[in-house]
Amino acid sequence: MRDHADTEPGTPRLTKWLDGRLTRIGVTGVFPRDCLLAAALTVLTFVLLTALFWFVAPEDGVSFDRARAWLLVAICCAQAMLLCLRRVRPLLCLALVVGLQLPIIGFSLPEATIRGLAPFVVAYTVGSLLPVRRALLAVGAVVVVESIGAAVVVTPDLLTAIAYVSASALTYASATFVGGYVATYRRYVELVRVRADEAIREQRTKVQAAIGAERSRMARELHDVAAHHLSGMVVQAAAVERLIDRDPAAAKAGVAWIRSQGKETLDNLRLVVGVLRGRPGHEGGDGAAPVPGLGMLDDLVDTAGNLAGPVEFVREGEQREVPPIADVALYRIAQESLSNARQHAPGAAARVVLRFEPRSVSLEVVNEPVAPRRVPAARTGGVGLVGMRERAQLIGATFTAGPTAAGGWSVAATLPTNGPAATRSKEEAPA
Known part of the structure; x- marks a missing residue:
């Protein structure tokens, strides 16, 4: 038997309203509510049968003597009172109700068999309440028992017995079907x-994951754009501070460079904001800015070389196109690597190697050890390395970073140009 709550899904509004009122007055649980239902049906049965025996039946030419009528009313009311067990003991309730139906059949008239509610x-x-198979077996047994009782008690007439059996089967089968349907x-x-x-819940999980991914994407973009230019501006500002008295012309050129870098930083930040807002086709300076990629490594290396120590750019193999997201990611890795080299090994020579092989594209950025007379900046929390590693994972590339045997620092990323990783990169949009 299934355990039913006070109010189930799919319950009609009237039933929900009644359940709410009963709960408000403290009538909770299955048995107390079924007792109230049994009491209400007992009163209704009494009223209906009284009207039937004393008003309806005489008009149709069917007459019940007073004792028989009151006895039938009493038995039918007793049946109704048994309904307090209908959900706590449904099979017992069914057996008791059918058991009382047999004397009702016996005291009824052949032309007017009585059946209560x-x-x-x-x-x-x-x-x-019951599974379909158990419900059908129980109702079938009830029909058989009641039919045998009718055949024995009411009349030996075959047609009358068949009619009663049909009515009994229809009564129980239809009510059981309605209950099963509900x-x-x-x-x-x-x-x-x-x-x-x-x-x-799944949608919320996806939304949270998308929000987290977008936050990581924004963090990577803002860090790559801002850290590269701003670190260079900080280094150049320190140089200007030292040159302002000794070489005003060089200091003035440094200030002009800082101004140009500030403008470029602002343009790049506008580009990032435009991309993150999903407005790739809108008109204006933001959307017209070029998307960085491996084709712009020459400019990146020139800028880094003019700002700090010498930077060498080496391209090996026959250059070919790579997926857009990989193009941007490899550029950002090179940009962040040069920015870290400028910050932690100022003045040290660096080398950028872009290698095109038959089945992969690799990028390596190596800087020499910092000169003894220079004091390298203390390493921070490694946000740049985290961002580079995330970018490499995003495009399916392998990523390594660590010190070299000579005391410098090396960053390398290798992207397979065939297989699942490359396929996934082609399907992504540029960051």
């Missing part, structure tokens, strides 16, 4: 609700 209600309950509908509503809740 309880058989309909208990058959409905059995259909709604239970099935409630289970369906509950299943829909559960699936809807699961879909909502």
Whole structure:
């Protein structure tokens, strides 16, 4: 037997309203509410049968003597009172109701067999609470028992017995079917609700994951753009501070360079904001800015060489196109590597190697050890390395970073140009 809550999914509004009122007055649980239902149906049975025996039946030419009528009313009311067990003990309730139906058949007239409300209600309950097979077996047994009782008690006439059996089978079968249908509908509503809740939770999980991915993307872009230019501006500002008295012309040129770098930083930040807002086709300076890629490594190396120590750029192999997201990611890795070299090994020579092989594209940025007379900046929390590693993972590339045997620092990323990683990169949009 299924354990039903006070109010189930798919319950009609009237039932929900009644359940709410009963809960408000403290009537909770299955048995107390079924007791109230049994009491209400007992009163209704008494009223209906009284009207039937004293008003309706005489007009149709059917006459019940007073003792027989009151006895039938009493038995039918007793049937209704048994409905307090309909959900706590449905099979017992069904057996007791049918057991009382047999004397009702015996005291009824052949031309007017009486049936109260309880058989309909208990058959409905059995259909709604029990599995279909058990409900059909129980109702089938009830029909057989009641039919045998009718054949023995009421009349030996075959046609009358067949008519009564048909009416009994129709009564119990229809009520059981309705109960089963209602239970099935409630289970369906509950299943829909559960699936809807699961879909909502899954959607929320996807949204949170998308938000987290977008935050990481924004952090990478802002760090790559701002850190590269701003670190260079800080280094150049320190140089200007030292040159302002000794070489005003050089200091003035340094200030002009800082101004140009500030403008370039602002343009790049506008580009990042435009891309993150998803407005690739809008008109204006933001959308017209070029998307960085491996084709701009020459400019990146020239800028880094003019600002700090010498930077050498080596391109090996026949250059070919790579997926857009990989193009941007490898550029950003080179940009961040040079920025780190400028910050932690100022003045040290660096070398950028872009290698095109038949089955891969690799990028390596190596800087020499810092000169003894220079004091390298203390390493920070490694946000740049985290961002570079995330970019490499995003495009399916291998990433390594660490000190070299000579005391410098090396960053390398290798992207396979065939297989699942490359395929995934082609399907992505540029960051």
